[in-house]
Amino acid sequence: MTSFLEVVDLVKHFPGVKANDGVNLTLHKGEVHSILGENGAGKSTLMKLIYGLYQPDSGEIRLEGKPVKFHSPRDAIRAGIGMVHQHFMLIPALTVADNIVLGDEPGGITYKRAEAEKKVRELSEKYRLEVDPSAKVEQLSVGLQQRVEILKALYRKAKVLILDEPTAVLTPQETEELFSVVRHLKSQGIPVLFISHKLDEVRAIADRVTVMRAGKTVETLPIGDATPQQLANLMVGREVVLRVEKTKANPGEVILDVQQLRVNDTARREKVRNVSFQIRAGEIFGIAGIDGNGQTELVDAIAGLLPIVGGRLRFLGRDITRLSTAERTKAGIAYVPQDRQLDGLVLDFTLTENAILRDFKRKPFSKGGILFHKPAKTYAERLINLFDVRPRDVNRHAGDLSGGNQQKVILAREVSREPHLLIAVQPTRGLDVGAIEGIHKQLLRLRDEGKAILLVSLELDEILSLSDRIGVIHSGEMVGIVPGESATREQLGLLMTGVTNGEATEVTTR
Amino acid sequence: MKHIMRALATPVIASLLAIIIGGIIAAAIGYNPLQVYGALISGAFGNAANIGYTLAIATPLILIGLGIAISFRAGLFNIGAEGQYWVSVMAATWVGYHFTGLPGWLHVILCLVVAMLVGGLWAGIIPGLAKAYRGAHEVITTMMMSYTGILLCKYMIEDGPMRKPGYIPESYPIPQNTWLPTLIPQSQLTIGIVIAIVAVVVVWFVLFHTTLGFQLRVVGSNPRAARYAGIRVPLYTVLALGISGVLSGLAGGVQLLAIDHRLAEGFNTGYGFTGIVVALLARNNPFGVIVAAVFFAALSTGGQNMQQVTNIPASLTDVLTGLIIFFVAAERIVPQVIQWYKRWTSRASTSISEEGPKPA
Numbered sequence: 035m036t037s038f039l040e041v042v043d044l045v046k047h048f049p050g051v052k053a054n055d056g057v058n059l060t061l062h063k064g065e066v067h068s069i070l071g072e073n074g075a076g077k078s079t080l081m082k083l084i085y086g087l088y089q090p091d092s093g094e095i096r097l098e099g100k101p102v103k104f105h106s107p108r109d110a111i112r113a114g115i116g117m118v119h120q121h122f123m124l125i126p127a128l129t130v131a132d133n134i135v136l137g138d139e140p141g142g143i144t145y146k147r148a149e150a151e152k153k154v155r156e157l158s159e160k161y162r163l164e165v166d167p168s169a170k171v172e173q174l175s176v177g178l179q180q181r182v183e184i185l186k187a188l189y190r191k192a193k194v195l196i197l198d199e200p201t202a203v204l205t206p207q208e209t210e211e212l213f214s215v216v217r218h219l220k221s222q223g224i225p226v227l228f229i230s231h232k233l234d235e236v237r238a239i240a241d242r243v244t245v246m247r248a249g250k251t252v253e254t255l256p257i258g259d260a261t262p263q264q265l266a267n268l269m270v271g272r273e274v275v276l277r278v279e280k281t282k283a284n285p286g287e288v289i290l291d292v293q294q295l296r297v298n299d300t301a302r303r304e305k306v307r308n309v310s311f312q313i314r315a316g317e318i319f320g321i322a323g324i325d326g327n328g329q330t331e332l333v334d335a336i337a338g339l340l341p342i343v344g345g346r347l348r349f350l351g352r353d354i355t356r357l358s359t360a361e362r363t364k365a366g367i368a369y370v371p372q373d374r375q376l377d378g379l380v381l382d383f384t385l386t387e388n389a390i391l392r393d394f395k396r397k398p399f400s401k402g403g404i405l406f407h408k409p410a411k412t413y414a415e416r417l418i419n420l421f422d423v424r425p426r427d428v429n430r431h432a433g434d435l436s437g438g439n440q441q442k443v444i445l446a447r448e449v450s451r452e453p454h455l456l457i458a459v460q461p462t463r464g465l466d467v468g469a470i471e472g473i474h475k476q477l478l479r480l481r482d483e484g485k486a487i488l489l490v491s492l493e494l495d496e497i498l499s500l501s502d503r504i505g506v507i508h509s510g511e512m513v514g515i516v517p518g519e520s521a522t523r524e525q526l527g528l529l530m531t532g533v534t535n536g537e538a539t540e541v542t543t544r
Numbered sequence: 545m546k547h548i549m550r551a552l553a554t555p556v557i558a559s560l561l562a563i564i565i566g567g568i569i570a571a572a573i574g575y576n577p578l579q580v581y582g583a584l585i586s587g588a589f590g591n592a593a594n595i596g597y598t599l600a601i602a603t604p605l606i607l608i609g610l611g612i613a614i615s616f617r618a619g620l621f622n623i624g625a626e627g628q629y630w631v632s633v634m635a636a637t638w639v640g641y642h643f644t645g646l647p648g649w650l651h652v653i654l655c656l657v658v659a660m661l662v663g664g665l666w667a668g669i670i671p672g673l674a675k676a677y678r679g680a681h682e683v684i685t686t687m688m689m690s691y692t693g694i695l696l697c698k699y700m701i702e703d704g705p706m707r708k709p710g711y712i713p714e715s716y717p718i719p720q721n722t723w724l725p726t727l728i729p730q731s732q733l734t735i736g737i738v739i740a741i742v743a744v745v746v747v748w749f750v751l752f753h754t755t756l757g758f759q760l761r762v763v764g765s766n767p768r769a770a771r772y773a774g775i776r777v778p779l780y781t782v783l784a785l786g787i788s789g790v791l792s793g794l795a796g797g798v799q800l801l802a803i804d805h806r807l808a809e810g811f812n813t814g815y816g817f818t819g820i821v822v823a824l825l826a827r828n829n830p831f832g833v834i835v836a837a838v839f840f841a842a843l844s845t846g847g848q849n850m851q852q853v854t855n856i857p858a859s860l861t862d863v864l865t866g867l868i869i870f871f872v873a874a875e876r877i878v879p880q881v882i883q884w885y886k887r888w889t890s891r892a893s894t895s896i897s898e899e900g901p902k903p904a
Binding site: 105106361400 | 754
């Protein structure tokens with residue numbers, strides 16, 4: 035095999051950080067090569083160096099044997115490097131074809147839309163990336179939008195494709211589809227550089243994997259030789275526990291009692307239909323379901339962020355159906371929301387201010403309306419030490435932190451409130467193995483301390499490995515509640531698509 | 545310390561750039577820029593009387609700028625400070641000439657409290673509630689309420705019950721025992737400036753050391769996180785606009801007791817609009833508001849002297865104001881220009897990119 039893209043001893047420093055410190059990488063023709071590393075290991079910096087967004091301090095990038103220097107992405111694109119960013123760069127109001135040809139439109143002064151659509155159609159047939167060229171991007175699912183991004187790169191005659199954390203935004207089904215697209219691209223001779231921190235995905239798609247840690251490339255090995263444990267250890271630099279050990283649950287009294295709950299979303303569409311379940315002290319109740327089946331609305335209603343249209347909510351025996359968010363927080367409901375940047379944090383506030391975001395009204399942080407910064411600071415310092423938030427500086431703004439560290443701040447804040455019930459929605463989304471391990475351990479520790487935990491996740495593995503009982507939600511209805519230890523992926527998968535429990539399996543509901 | 549420097553950098557650079565470009569303009573139309581600026585500075589700060597005059601003008605600007613800064617902090621744009629200011633002057637004037645039997649100090653307090661209350665209600669009730677519960681944009685509603693207020697004042701002294709008989713349309717004057725004592729004799733500088741500075745300290749304390757300020761800032765920075773934190777976003781929207789109006793009202797009250805002593809025709813001072821620029825230049829920092837207000841007051845007082853001494857039109861100061869707004873608003877221009885320059889130099893020094901592979 036010949037090498038297509040080579041990275042030799044690449045170094046990039048930022049003030050105070052060696053983001054890339056001697057990075058070596060060889061991408062062969064016709065391979066899917068994965069870069070695996072924790073958040074902050076330097077994967078994104080490396081990609082930006084290859085894509086011309088940054089210039090290296092030293093070292094070399096070689097394309098087909100020739101050294102290249104890119105001063106901007108434009109140079110990189112011209113040289114045949116295609117990149118799909120984690121956050122898409124599409125114009126929602128334009129059509130698929132418009133987006134793809136944008137900046138390189140067919141026709142002279144006039145824009146020939148028909149020709150653009152024809153070209154896009156040819157391209158999508160050639161690479162088996164089915165998408166309607168005349169559809170508006172805003173009407174497409176996230177998975178299809180990603181296809182448009184890939185087509186955009188291919189339209190610009192990309193000879194290599196870089197996918198930056200491509201699965202972070204996808205559902206499991208969409209991930210599978212992406213993988214078949216990647217395999218097809220490979221068969222067409224387009225090498226793919228696949229950035230990820232998810233072990234199972236890397237093992238499913240890559241031919242070879244290069245592990246990065248702390249700005250360095252640690253090792254490159256064929257995927258066949260690598261066990262998940264080995265890869266995880268390489269990434270983190272120590273022995274990690276991939277699947278948390280769990281003792282048997284010891285459920286106590288009923289903490290949360292949800293009866294016939296009905297909830298509408300903000301556009302007044304019915305999203306939760308007569309859902310009933312109970313969570314006891316000392317158990318983790320997992321909610322599995324395909325995204326958009328009412329999970330978000332259900333937890334928002336329990337947390338008090340959406341009004342309850344019908345049904346009852348009892349917490350520790352008390353009716354909380356009509357209580358405000360603040361009152362529920364005070365009563366002992368902690369909430370790790372799905373979108374940490376939109377809901378969980380105030381990004382231009384310091385970590386100290388974010389640490390007391392939900393508790394600023396109580397002592398010792400305030401009294402009679404006066405805020406006291408010192409106890410808040412001490413508290414924040416304790417939280418970030420306990421949860422190993424980096425950087426360890428409570429005066430930094432939350433927006434300066436990496437996603438994993440932002441999540442740690444939220445979890446630290448919610449857990450430290452000593453709640454009776456913790457609602458955690460996608461608590462490990464976008465986090466790396468080391469951080470996931472830590473968060474899973476925390477959740478189990480809380481369970482063993484006798485807290486009730488409501489876990490909502492789109493990752494079936496997460497639900498299966500943590501939950502004591504699993505409720506499956508489909509179009510707003512709880513279609514089944516199954517015991518955690520006997521549940522299987524297949525059974526949950528069927529329930530998630532709306533097949534009723536009786537049909538799905540003979541496993542007993544409760 | 546470092547972050548104080550960083551916070552100061554943009555407004556200071558913006559002002560400097562504006563002053564330099566203003567100088568170039570002055571030179572281009574045939575004036576000596578040094579002489580022009582010399583006259584401007586001496587007009588603003590040349591002697592005690594000038595300083596007093598500058599600070600007297602700065603007083604309402606501090607208070608109004610402070611109010612607008614609060615609304616900005618809560619993510620709201622109170623553009624109608626001018627109207628809130630004048631409605632408050634009107635109310636305080638009425639209280640001023642009606643309750644003449646009161647002791648002076650009590651009367652002063654009553655006038656100021658009424659001014660604050662009226663300003664707060666003018667901003668808080670209609671614009672505040674409409675924004676909080678129906679999502680009506682505060683830029684439109686505060687602006688409309690502002691015109692309404694100004695026209696109401698006009699009516700009151702032209703045909704309305706507050707008109708003092710005579711040829712000049714103006715209200716009855718307020719009694720002399722409510723006038724604020726002057727700090728520098730023969731100047732317009734009164735203890736109003738002290739009130740303004742106290743207000744700055746109070747606002748700073750409220751914003752950064754109370755749960756009220758914390759909640760206002762959370763609502764301003766991230767309303768979704770505010771809801772999640774259990775903050776009643778509509779309530780704090782109303783409060784933010786209300787407090788903003790209270791400070792515009794206080795500005796009106798102080799101005800009445802310190803300088804105007806009556807509601808008079810031709811009262812369109814534009815303080816309410818300059819106050820927006822003050823808040824912008826101060827980047828919504830309460831202490832920055834003092835500096836920015838004095839700066840704009842100096843442009844105004846110095847500008848008159850500048851015109852007398854050098855014959856250059858005083859509207860040069862308007863040009864300066866415009867340039868400052870431009871540079872503050874376009875603060876990202878500075879790093880962008882640096883980046884372009886860097887890219888340009890690096891491209892010039894290495895031509896290796898041209899040898900890179902051509903697209904297939």
